[in-house]
Amino acid sequence: MQYEPVIGLEVHAQLSTESKIFSPTSTEFGGAPNSQVSPICLGMPGVLPVLNKKALEYALRAAIALNCELHTTSRFSRKNYFYPDLPKGYQISQFEEPFSSGGWLDISVNGETKRIRITRIHMEEDAGKLIHDQSGNVSYVDLNRAGVPLIEIVSEPDIESPEEAVEYMKKLRSIVRYIGVCDGNMDEGSLRCDANVSVRPKGTKKLGTKAEIKNVNSFKFVQKAIEYEIRRQIQTLESGGEIVQETRLFDSSKGVTFSMRSKEEAHDYRYFPDPDLLPVVIEQSMIDEIESTLPELPEQRYTRFIEEYKLPEYDAGVLTSSKEIADYFEQSLKDGGDPKTLSNWIMTEVLRELKEEEEIGSFPISPAMLSELIGLIDKGNISGKQAKEIFAEMISSGVTAKEIVEQKGIRQISDQSEIESIVKEILGNHPGELARLKAGEDKLMGFLVGQVMKATQGRANPKVVNEILRKSI
Numbered sequence: 001m002q003y004e005p006v007i008g009l010e011v012h013a014q015l016s017t018e019s020k021i022f023s024p025t026s027t028e029f030g031g032a033p034n035s036q037v038s039p040i041c042l043g044m045p046g047v048l049p050v051l052n053k054k055a056l057e058y059a060l061r062a063a064i065a066l067n068c069e070l071h072t073t074s075r076f077s078r079k080n081y082f083y084p085d086l087p088k089g090y091q092i093s094q095f096e097e098p099f100s101s102g103g104w105l106d107i108s109v110n111g112e113t114k115r116i117r118i119t120r121i122h123m124e125e126d127a128g129k130l131i132h133d134q135s136g137n138v139s140y141v142d143l144n145r146a147g148v149p150l151i152e153i154v155s156e157p158d159i160e161s162p163e164e165a166v167e168y169m170k171k172l173r174s175i176v177r178y179i180g181v182c183d184g185n186m187d188e189g190s191l192r193c194d195a196n197v198s199v200r201p202k203g204t205k206k207l208g209t210k211a212e213i214k215n216v217n218s219f220k221f222v223q224k225a226i227e228y229e230i231r232r233q234i235q236t237l238e239s240g241g242e243i244v245q246e247t248r249l250f251d252s253s254k255g256v257t258f259s260m261r262s263k264e265e266a267h268d269y270r271y272f273p274d275p276d277l278l279p280v281v282i283e284q285s286m287i288d289e290i291e292s293t294l295p296e297l298p299e300q301r302y303t304r305f306i307e308e309y310k311l312p313e314y315d316a317g318v319l320t321s322s323k324e325i326a327d328y329f330e331q332s333l334k335d336g337g338d339p340k341t342l343s344n345w346i347m348t349e350v351l352r353e354l355k356e357e358e359e360i361g362s363f364p365i366s367p368a369m370l371s372e373l374i375g376l377i378d379k380g381n382i383s384g385k386q387a388k389e390i391f392a393e394m395i396s397s398g399v400t401a402k403e404i405v406e407q408k409g410i411r412q413i414s415d416q417s418e419i420e421s422i423v424k425e426i427l428g429n430h431p432g433e434l435a436r437l438k439a440g441e442d443k444l445m446g447f448l449v450g451q452v453m454k455a456t457q458g459r460a461n462p463k464v465v466n467e468i469l470r471k472s473i
């Protein structure tokens with residue numbers, strides 16, 4: 001039998017506010033353990049949580065960018081369970097009345113646009129972090145993260161492959177970064193997902209029983225964990241077994257998922273409205289204000305790059321997937337120049353140098369420096385090959401192209417008479433090749449151009465060399 005996977009993702013995105021969701025405590029990453037914890041984070045008797053307005057604003061920005069409907073009144077509940085990283089014994093989260101629902105996000109699948117529906121987005125607080133000692137006997141508790149604001153973005157089960165799940169995560173990450181509400185740093189846990197996976201006989205409608213893989217924190221692991229889970233479920237069914245509804249974890253070193261708890265062991269969270277928090281009422285003026293300050297989103301920028309700069313879809317996609325790269329491209333273009341040439345340079349030379357796209361912020365070659373370098377090629381002052389060498393030197397030294405060209409006396413030979421005399425010399429040294437070229441063996445053209453380039457250490461302008469060679473035969 002043929003099976004098809006069905007996937008729904010619950011993505012947690014940490015909002016990049018300076019303070020926690022219900023207290024003025026710092027959210028800065030990497031502080032000494034338990035140095036950023038207040039009585040409110042701990043739920044000490046008598047404390048009163050107060051909603052961070054910035055967190056609400058950021059949550060609204062995300063919901064608007066993800067095409068969600070906003071609910072003017074929403075409520076916080078307590079989700080009760082025991083775990084050592086949860087000092088209050090409950091997590092404050094939105095349950096029955098989230099602030100938004102019914103959105104969508106378009107992803108691109110094999111060149112086609114596919115819409116993934118978003119069920120809801122709600123606000124909640126993060127828990128602390130457990131660090132398990134190597135010995136296996138001791139665990140440490142760091143509560144700095146307890147109370148950090150999150151939004152949870154729940155998708156409909158519209159995702160049909162591990163690749164689509166990764167695309168969806170990438171797109172979400174790009175959007176929350178564009179609108180500046182989450183740094184998207186997956187290593188630090190700012191963006192992570194629970195992947196719900198089931199399989200069903202191909203072409204059928206009824207959903208299979210799902211397993212939920214908790215806390216997957218990289219694109220690679222999303223791919224691997226879902227791939228494994230699909231295989232496991234198909235094998236189980238094929239061998240006559242049944243899928244049990246359960247929560248699983250992904251072991252990235254072994255590349256497998258394993259059971260954490262079954263449905264029978266599932267928590268009864270005894271949700272109830274948090275009596276310490278007022279309902280959240282969103283005024284239209286706040287929504288208007290946010291809508292008016294929302295920047296251009298990746299999708300809009302992609303379309304504009306194609307229309308305004310006449311870029312191929314592929315280029316527009318690469319350049320706009322990260323806001324920083326798109327900004328870099330547009331800043332480089334400010335001084336003029338051909339958009340496609342610039343796009344080629346960024347997509348190959350620049351992106352090759354970056355491990356992460358956001359590193360472009362500290363890239364030694366500024367947009368103005370890149371545009372100057374390309375200008376030198378356009379003017380015929382340097383060759384493309386020289387430009388690549390200069391580019392490498394600019395990265396290591398931080399010096400501008402013009403300065404390097406002057407210091408080293410680099411120039412491209414475009415002068416007709418100078419090239420003519422070199423061509424003459426080369427043809428004189430290769431009478432055999434010249435004869436064969438004349439007899440119609442056109443591939444020798446490349447050989448002879450190569451000889452001229454070699455004789456000039458790559459400094460001759462290839463276009464001029466070609467013209468003169470053609471004339472000479």
Ligand code: ADP
Pocket residue numbers: 006007008009010154155156157158196197198207208209210
């Ligand atoms: P739960 O109550 O177990 O949290 P929900 O119905 O709230 O389940 O859905 C949680 C997530 O699981 C959503 O992203 C949803 O799209 C997804 N999901 C629900 N049912 C399935 C299924 N049968 N297969 C895959 N994903 C599913």
Ligand code: MG
Pocket residue numbers: 010194212
């Ligand atoms: Mg769930």
